[in-house]
Amino acid sequence: MDAVSTTNPPQKKAGREFWNSNPCGGQWASYREFMNWYHTVEPYMYDAVARHSWQGRRVLEVGCGQGPLANHLPSLGAIVVGMDMSDASLRRAAEGKRELGNDTLTLMHADAERLPFADASFDAVVSFGVLHHTPDTDGAVQEVRRVLKPGGTATVMLYRTGNPKWWATTLLRSWGHARDRRRAKRDRIADRARGKHGVNDSRGTALLELFGVPTLKAYSNREALAMFRGFSVVEIRNVQPGFRRMADIIPVLRAGAPVLGWIDRRFAGLWGFYQVIEARR
Numbered sequence: 587m588d589a590v591s592t593t594n595p596p597q598k599k600a601g602r603e604f605w606n607s608n609p610c611g612g613q614w615a616s617y618r619e620f621m622n623w624y625h626t627v628e629p630y631m632y633d634a635v636a637r638h639s640w641q642g643r644r645v646l647e648v649g650c651g652q653g654p655l656a657n658h659l660p661s662l663g664a665i666v667v668g669m670d671m672s673d674a675s676l677r678r679a680a681e682g683k684r685e686l687g688n689d690t691l692t693l694m695h696a697d698a699e700r701l702p703f704a705d706a707s708f709d710a711v712v713s714f715g716v717l718h719h720t721p722d723t724d725g726a727v728q729e730v731r732r733v734l735k736p737g738g739t740a741t742v743m744l745y746r747t748g749n750p751k752w753w754a755t756t757l758l759r760s761w762g763h764a765r766d767r768r769r770a771k772r773d774r775i776a777d778r779a780r781g782k783h784g785v786n787d788s789r790g791t792a793l794l795e796l797f798g799v800p801t802l803k804a805y806s807n808r809e810a811l812a813m814f815r816g817f818s819v820v821e822i823r824n825v826q827p828g829f830r831r832m833a834d835i836i837p838v839l840r841a842g843a844p845v846l847g848w849i850d851r852r853f854a855g856l857w858g859f860y861q862v863i864e865a866r867r
Contacts, residue, residue, distance in 0.1 A: 597721050597800055597801060598671075598697070598720075598721065600800040600801075601671070601719060601720070601799070601800050601801055602671045602672060604798060604799055604800055605651075605670075605671065605672035605674070605675060606672050606673060606674040606675075607674070608794045608795070608798070609651065609652050609672065609674050609675045609678055610651045610652060610675070610715075610795070611623070611624065611651070611652055611654070613678070616685065617657070617678075617681060617682035617685040617686065618685065618686075620652065620654065620682070621654055621657065621658070621682070624654040627831060627834060628654070628714075628826075630743075630825040630826050630860060630862065631654075631655060631714050631743070632655075632658065634714075634741055634743075634862050634864075635655070635658070635659065635662070635712065635741065637864075638710070638739065638741075640659055640662040640663050640664040640710075641662070641663035641664075642663060642664075642665070643663075643664050643665065643709040643710055644664075644665045644667075644707070644708050644709050644710075645659055645664045645665065645666045645667070645708060645709065645710045645711070645712060646666075646667050646669070646701075646703070646707070646708045646710075646711045646712070646733060647659075647666060647667070647668045647669065647711075647712050647713065648669060648698050648701070648711060648712070648713035648716060648717070648726070648730065649669070649670055649671075649698060649713055649714075649715075649716025649717070649719075650668030650669060650670050650675075650676075650679055650693070651670060651672070651675045651679070651716075652675050652678040652679050652682065653668055653675075653678070653679030653680075653682045653683065653691075653693070655712060655714060656668030656679060656691055656693070657679065657682045657683060657686055657688055657691065659691075659712075660686075660688040660689075660690045660691050661688075664690070664710075665690045666688075666690060666691045666692070667691075667692045667693075667694065667708075668691060668692070668693050668694075669693070669694050669695070669696040669698075669701075670693075670695065670696075671695065671696070671697055671698070673695060676693050676694075676695060679693055680693055698713070698716065698717060698720050698726040698729065699720055699721075699722050699725050699726050699729060700729070701729045701730075701732070701733050703733045704733075705732055705733065706733070706734065706735045706736065706738075707733045707735070708733050708734055708735065708738060709734075709735055709738050709739075710734070710738055710739050710740070710741070711730045711733065711734055711738070711739075711740045711741075711742075712740075712741045712742070713730065713740075713741075713742045713743070714741075714742070714743040715743050715745075715860075717742060717744060718744050718745045718801075718802065718803045718804060718805070719799060719801050719802065719803075720801065721801055723744070723803060723805075723813065724813050727742070727813045727814060728816070730742065731814075731816055731817060731865075731867055734867040735867070736867055737866065737867065738866070738867050739864065739865065739866050739867075740814075740817070740863070740864070740865045740866075740867070741862065741863070741864050742862075742863045742865070743860050743861065743862050743863070744804070744805055744810055744860075744861055744863065745802075745803065745804035745805070745859060745860065745861075746804055746805065746806065746807065746810075746824060746858060746859055746860060746861040747804045747805060747806050747809075748806060749824075749827060749856075749857045749858060749859050750827065750828075750857055751827060751828040751857075751859040752804050752859060755796060755802075755804075758796060758797070759796065759797065759802065762797045805861070807822050807824070807861060810822060810861055810863055814863060814865045816867075817865035817866060817867055818866050818867065819865065819866040820863065820864070820865045820866075821863070821864045821865075822861050822862070822863050822864075823855075823858075823861070823862045823864075824854060824855050824856075824857075824858030824860070824861050824862075825854050825858045825860050825861075825862055826850060826854065826858055826859060826860045827849065827850050827853055827854060827857035827858055827859055828850070828859045829846040829847075829849045829850050830843060830846040830847040830849075830850045832846065833846055
């Protein structure tokens with residue numbers, strides 16, 4: 587099916603084209619290597635799902651990308667549907683499914699703003715780092731609520747405002763857009779990152795997201811709470827300020843990785859760039 591929403595279709599089309607040419611996380615020699623890398627750089631995601639029991643639960647992942655979580659949840663006993671708007675990402679997720687032998691994982695092409703499922707279809711919905719890239723984030727959150735069974739849980743990560751990484755991201759994107767306007771060429775910095783690192787290099791994909799992704803938003807904890815209206819219980823934890831991740835992208839910082847990791851742990855609540863929202867319908 588063609589799952590592009592009628593809401594802001596040019597922006598949706600640009601987003602799909604971006605993720606098709608830039609699957610998040612790059613490409614690795616084997617899917618197990620990719621999974622190991624993801625556990626290292628995004629540990630908060632696996633910590634978040636470890637808080638719950640998944641045995642026998644029917645789970646939807648909205649925006650599964652290359653499948654680092656969709657291919658992890660079956661090992662915890664979940665029956666998983668992973669959906670994404672990027673065909674390239676889904677192909678790589680399918681490669682992982684085959685390599686890991688995940689028979690309880692189904693992958694499909696769909697849009698977060700128009701989930702192709704009946705009301706109350708899932709015991710749980712997860713979505714990490716996705717809904718802030720769709721034009722109608724609020725509508726996507728309400729779609730998550732719609733497809734959850736009563737008592738079902740949603741675990742969603744959104745980017746958060748009011749922290750050093752978001753300030754730096756906003757400044758750098760504004761600078762990049764200003765350069766594009768001055769040089770009369772779009773995505774010039776993103777293209778340079780693509781040429782230097784390539785779309786299959788994890789550093790390159792991180793830089794491409796910073797400078798090239800069409801839709802990039804962030805929300806305060808208060809704004810996130812407002813979006814999750816209608817859920818009975820909502821808890822928000824701020825995690826991963828992002829200093830340690832800089833050492834993976836900027837080689838000169840690698841010697842200081844342990845210190846940067848300590849800063850991430852020490853100031854997660856105050857400076858966390860990610861907000862993990864856990865909500866019960």
